[in-house]
Amino acid sequence: MLTATHLVKEHGTHRALDDVSFTVRPGEIFCLLGANGAGKSTTIKLFLGFLEPTSGSAEVDGLSAWQQPHEVRRRLLYIPENVALYDELTGYENLDYFARLAAVEQRSSARLKDALRSAGLAPEAFGRRVGLYSKGMRQKVGIALAIIKEARALLLDEPTSGLDPTASAEFHELIVRQRDRGTAILMATHDLFRAREVATTIGLMQAGRLCRTLDASTITANDLESLYLEEMSRSA
Amino acid sequence: MSSLSIAGHEIRRLLRDRALPVLLGLLVVLAAYAAWNGSAWVGQREAAISLINAEEQDARDRSRGFVGKAPSVLPRVQPVLPPGPMAALSIGQADAYPYTADVVALGDRSQLLRHVWSDIGNPAVQAAGRFDLAFVIVFLLPLVILATTFDLWSRECERGITALVLSQPIAAGRLIAVKALARGAIVLLPALAIIIAVAAGSGATRPSGLAVLALIVLAYGSFWLALAVLIGCFARRTTEAAIAAGALWLLIVVMAPSLVLAAVNLMVPPPSQMQLATALKAQLADTARQQQLRHAAASPATRSPAPRIADAVRVAYADLVQADQAIAPLIAAHTEAEDARRQALDRARLLLPSVAVQDALDRLAGSDADRALAFQQQVLAYWHARRQLHKDYLDRDVPQTLAEYDALPRFEFQDTAGALQRGVLIDLAALAVATLLLLIAAWSMRRRLATP
Numbered sequence: 001m002l003t004a005t006h007l008v009k010e011h012g013t014h015r016a017l018d019d020v021s022f023t024v025r026p027g028e029i030f031c032l033l034g035a036n037g038a039g040k041s042t043t044i045k046l047f048l049g050f051l052e053p054t055s056g057s058a059e060v061d062g063l064s065a066w067q068q069p070h071e072v073r074r075r076l077l078y079i080p081e082n083v084a085l086y087d088e089l090t091g092y093e094n095l096d097y098f099a100r101l102a103a104v105e106q107r108s109s110a111r112l113k114d115a116l117r118s119a120g121l122a123p124e125a126f127g128r129r130v131g132l133y134s135k136g137m138r139q140k141v142g143i144a145l146a147i148i149k150e151a152r153a154l155l156l157d158e159p160t161s162g163l164d165p166t167a168s169a170e171f172h173e174l175i176v177r178q179r180d181r182g183t184a185i186l187m188a189t190h191d192l193f194r195a196r197e198v199a200t201t202i203g204l205m206q207a208g209r210l211c212r213t214l215d216a217s218t219i220t221a222n223d224l225e226s227l228y229l230e231e232m233s234r235s236a
Numbered sequence: 237m238s239s240l241s242i243a244g245h246e247i248r249r250l251l252r253d254r255a256l257p258v259l260l261g262l263l264v265v266l267a268a269y270a271a272w273n274g275s276a277w278v279g280q281r282e283a284a285i286s287l288i289n290a291e292e293q294d295a296r297d298r299s300r301g302f303v304g305k306a307p308s309v310l311p312r313v314q315p316v317l318p319p320g321p322m323a324a325l326s327i328g329q330a331d332a333y334p335y336t337a338d339v340v341a342l343g344d345r346s347q348l349l350r351h352v353w354s355d356i357g358n359p360a361v362q363a364a365g366r367f368d369l370a371f372v373i374v375f376l377l378p379l380v381i382l383a384t385t386f387d388l389w390s391r392e393c394e395r396g397i398t399a400l401v402l403s404q405p406i407a408a409g410r411l412i413a414v415k416a417l418a419r420g421a422i423v424l425l426p427a428l429a430i431i432i433a434v435a436a437g438s439g440a441t442r443p444s445g446l447a448v449l450a451l452i453v454l455a456y457g458s459f460w461l462a463l464a465v466l467i468g469c470f471a472r473r474t475t476e477a478a479i480a481a482g483a484l485w486l487l488i489v490v491m492a493p494s495l496v497l498a499a500v501n502l503m504v505p506p507p508s509q510m511q512l513a514t515a516l517k518a519q520l521a522d523t524a525r526q527q528q529l530r531h532a533a534a535s536p537a538t539r540s541p542a543p544r545i546a547d548a549v550r551v552a553y554a555d556l557v558q559a560d561q562a563i564a565p566l567i568a569a570h571t572e573a574e575d576a577r578r579q580a581l582d583r584a585r586l587l588l589p590s591v592a593v594q595d596a597l598d599r600l601a602g603s604d605a606d607r608a609l610a611f612q613q614q615v616l617a618y619w620h621a622r623r624q625l626h627k628d629y630l631d632r633d634v635p636q637t638l639a640e641y642d643a644l645p646r647f648e649f650q651d652t653a654g655a656l657q658r659g660v661l662i663d664l665a666a667l668a669v670a671t672l673l674l675l676i677a678a679w680s681m682r683r684r685l686a687t688p
Contacts, residue, residue, distance in 0.1 A: 048403050050687045070405040078403035084396035088252045089245075100241045101404035142400070155403075 001025050002047060002153050002184050006056035009042055009208075016042045018208040019056070024201075026152070029175065029185040031195035031216070034205030035232055040188035042208075044155045047186065048078055060153055074103060077151035081158040083142040087131035091121060091141050094130055095148065102149045112148060119144035120170055136167035143174045146183070154178060156187040160194065172198050196224050204231050242411060243418035250384065250422050259380050259423075264430050267372050271438035274324035274368040278439065281323070281335065285316045288336055300641060307545040308629040308636045310341040310622055315647035317611040320602020322445040324438035326370035328598035333608030337615040339647070341622035342552075344559055345567065346516045348615055369435055370597040373453060374590050377427060378460045378485055384423045385464035386481035388415055389685065390471045398688035408685035416465045424457040440601075448600055448660060455667045456593045462674035463488075469681040489590045496584045496591075504580045507573035515566050523562045527555045543633045550630050578605065586666040596663035599656050606659060610652050618647050 002024040009017040017039045024030040032040040045051045046058040049069030058065045060072045085094045092112060099107050116126055119140040130138065139159060146154055156175070160168040168191075176198055179185055189195050195202055199216040204227065211231055214224070250256055292314045299311035317335040334349045389412055392398045402408060431453055432446055440446070463484060471477035531551075539547060585591040598604035625644075629636055 045687075050402070070407075073403055073405040076403075078399065080396070080399045082396055083400065085400070086249060086397065087395075088249055093245075093248070097241075097245045098400065098404065100238075100245070101401060101406050103405055 001061055002030070002186050003059045003062075004043065004046075004056070005059070007043065007046060007053055007058055008055045009039075009046060009051060010054045016208050017046070017053075020205075020208075020210045021056075022201075022203060022210060022213065024153070024184040024186050026182045026184050027179055028200040029179050029187060029198050030201045030203060031199035032186070032188045032203050032205055032210075033190070033192060033195055033228060034188075037207075038205040039208040040205055041157055043205075044078070044157050044186065044188055047072075047076070047153075047155055049073065075151065076153040076155055077102075077142070077146040077149055078155045079139065079142040079146070079157070079159050081161050082135065083138040085130045085133075085138055085141060088129060090127050090129055091116060091133065091137070092126045094141055095144050098145050099148050102145070104149055107148070112144075115144040115148040116141070118147050120174060134167075136163050136171065139163070139167075139171055140174070143171075143178070146178060151183060154183055154185040154187075156185065156189075158189055159187065160189070160191060168194065192224055192228055193221050196221050204228060206231050206234070239410070239414045239417075242414040243421075246415045246418035247422050250419060256384060256423070259383055260426050260430070263372070263376065263380055263427055264434075266376060267369060267430050267434045268437075270367055270369045270372045271324060271434040273366065274327060275438040277327050277330075277366075277368070278319050278323045281319050281330070285318060285336075288314045288316055300638070303636055303638050303641045306635070307549050308341075308626045309641055310626060310644070313339040313618070313622070313647055315339060315611075315615050315618060315649070317608065317649055320600075320607070320651075321442045322435075322440040322449070322601045323603065324440045324601070325368065325435055325449065326594070326597040326601035326603050327366045327368045328370060328594070328601060328603030329605050329608060330601075330603035331366075333605070334612070335608075337612075339615065339619045339622060341619070341626050342556055344520065344556070344563065345616070345619070346513075346520075346563060348619055349612060369431065369438070370594060370601070373431060373456065373597060374594050375489055377431075377453070377457065378489060378590075380427060381420070381423055381457055381460040382464060382481040382485060385416060385419045385461060386467055386471075386477045387474045388412060388419065388464050388468035388477075390468065390474045390477040393472045393688065394474055396688070402686065402688050409679070409682040412465060412468050412685060416461050416468070419464075420457065420461040424454065424461070427457070428453050445600060449597075451664065452593060452596050452600070452660070455664050455671075456589070459589050459667055459671045459674070462671045462678070466674050466678045466681070469678045469684055488588070492588050493591050496588060497581070500577065500580045500584055504573075504577040506577055507570050512566065512570045516563050519563050519566060520559055523559045524555075527558065545630055545633050545635060553627065553630060586662070589667055589670045592663040592666045596660045599659045599663070602651075604659065606655055607651070610655070611649055614649060615647070618645075621645065 004020050004022050007017055007020040008015065020039070020043060022030060032038075032043060034040050042051065043058075046053055047060065047065050049065040049072055052066050060075050063071050063075075065072045085091075086097070089097065095112050095116060096107060099112065113123070113126060117123065121137060121140045121144065125133070125137060130141070133141075142159075154175070159175075160171050163171060172194055175185060175187070179198075179200075187195070187199070196216055196219065202214045202216050202219070202224065203210050204212040204214070212227065214227070219227075292312075295311045299309050302309045315337050317333075319330070323330075337348050340347060389398070392401065401411070428450060432450060435449060436446060440449075464481070467477050467480050467484070471480055537547075585595050595604065599606070
């Protein structure tokens with residue numbers, strides 16, 4: 001479970017995040033929508049323990065991300081916009097290495113291959129160097145890592161940006177599968193329509209504030225777009 | 237995650253890079269050429285020493301015919317400083333010091349090393365030396381190490397891999413340390429094997445010497461690895477890391493020794509050999525003139541019965557001793573100034589890792605300043621002993637016999653016990669301190685690694 005409690009982050013005099021609170025329970029997808037600079041990535045970085053909150057807390061399963069970063073990172077997986085991997089290693093080798101970094105104990109070859117397969121990577125690509133992979137294929141290695149790590153929370157920072165529609169749809173399918181396994185997922189995105197499709201809850205962010213929280217099941221795509229534009233025009 | 241897993245991954249990545257075999261191949265070629273160069277120098281030096289020895293033997297044979305015709309026959313001796321057993325490693329300062337001398341018992345002291353008056357203990361010379369194995373170790377080995385380790389962390393930062401890496405439960409400091417050790421092992425161990433192999437091939441085969449050489453290479457390699465770790469802690473781009481690595485190499489290996497030499501020259505200026513030579517010449521001429529005047533004013537008394545060795549010989553000897561005493565303060569002042577400068581340079585080397593390593597290699601090869609100065613002191617002592625022999629004949633008033641001539645002591649250079657170990661240990665300790673300081677600096681910057 002991911003919990004943000006009155007989270008504030010200031011960079012000097014600039015307040016990047018202003019009193020943000022929300023909870024993402026197991027089996028939920030919380031989508032953060034907002035313009036560039038709204039504070040989506042900062043929120044994710046606070047959950048990763050990369051930044052120290054000015055006040056408030058970001059917790060994973062009750063553990064403070066800043067104070068117990070290793071314990072927290074053991075429980076979650078972060079997939080950035082571009083999953084950058086070691087180009088000179090194969091997809092399999094990359095997964096093996098990151099699984100070792102993640103202290104995954106069960107790393108048999110069969111299990112690693114299963115994870116890659118479950119993430120939608122074609123078996124013939126397992127032994128190919130990642131330098132030859134498309135962006136979508138790299139994202140799948142990231143998902144495979146989430147599977148092998150049995151991550152209890154996923155932090156996704158605009159993971160489908162730059163993917164073609166098919167790859168994007170495929171990726172969201174994988175995300176939903178993770179959600180159904182009971183993973184708590186926090187996703188920052190610009191893709192309103194996909195967000196409405198996969199999310200349990202949608203948070204609209206603007207200028208560091210979480211200005212609206214919406215139940216995704218009760219809102220249409222058109223309503224979401226209208227609300228989003230309304231919030232954005234307020235900031236303009 | 238075990239450190240071995242990280243190291244294995246790092247080694248696998250590095251082995252897939254074509255640059256490593258190319259670099260190591262280049263090191264083989266350059267080290268082999270340098271070793272051949274060192275070996276050729278040793279050959280030339282040994283050939284020159286053979287010629288000197290032959291000439292000395294010839295002089296001894298020719299002088300034998302004069303025994304009995306003069307109170308004492310003490311032919312000119314040319315002591316030599318032989319190359320050490322590991323000499324091919326480093327020509328070092330060997331060309332800057334006299335490796336032979338002219339011991340003429342009744343000549344003056346200033347003539348002992350007149351063929352090779354030279355500056356001593358110059359760190360610029362120590363650092364810039366010849367293309368020998370020491371040059372490869374001091375100058376080129378750091379480049380090989382930096383070429384494979386400068387992007388210890390920056391390449392991952394640039395590619396964006398750090399985001400995924402740092403989101404795993406592992407401390408970045410530990411990660412970078414293990415990566416540095418893994419890369420160090422994959423670069424430094426083959427480089428060490430290459431250096432030891434070519435050193436042994438060039439004739440530097442003493443096992444204890446090779447062990448010390450290995451220790452020096454490992455210590456110096458560790459220093460550069462620590463520097464790569466420090467670069468990894470602050471450089472976020474490979475270009476930034478490459479520039480930092482190049483600049484630090486230039487500073488540590490090339491510029492700092494020259495700057496330190498310039499500073500020492502300012503603080504403790506080197507005494508002028510030219511001034512000393514002129515002053516000695518003037519002093520000797522003055523003393524000789526005074527002696528002539530004194531002899532002209534009062535001719536020495538003749539004893540009765542006349543001694544077996546004419547008193548004129550004793551008078552000539554007394555004149556020589558007087559001339560020596562006249563120039564002694566000049567030589568002492570010059571030596572004192574040289575010693576002060578040398579001590580300053582000696583201390584300065586401890587601040588300069590590259591010079592400390594060059595010094596350690598010179599000591600190992602026997603081409604260091606201390607050994608050369610020990611040779612000079614032994615030559616001086618030998619000359620004094622030679623003088624004393626002459627004086628003994630005068631005191632005993634018994635001319636030299638053939639048996640005594642044949643038993644004249646020969647010069648043999650004696651290495652100072654423990655000097656090598658002490659000097660190398662000091663150099664290694666200085667290097668260890670420098671490495672430790674770099675690691676402390678890197679440790680203090682570890683927070684910078686915690687964010688991608």
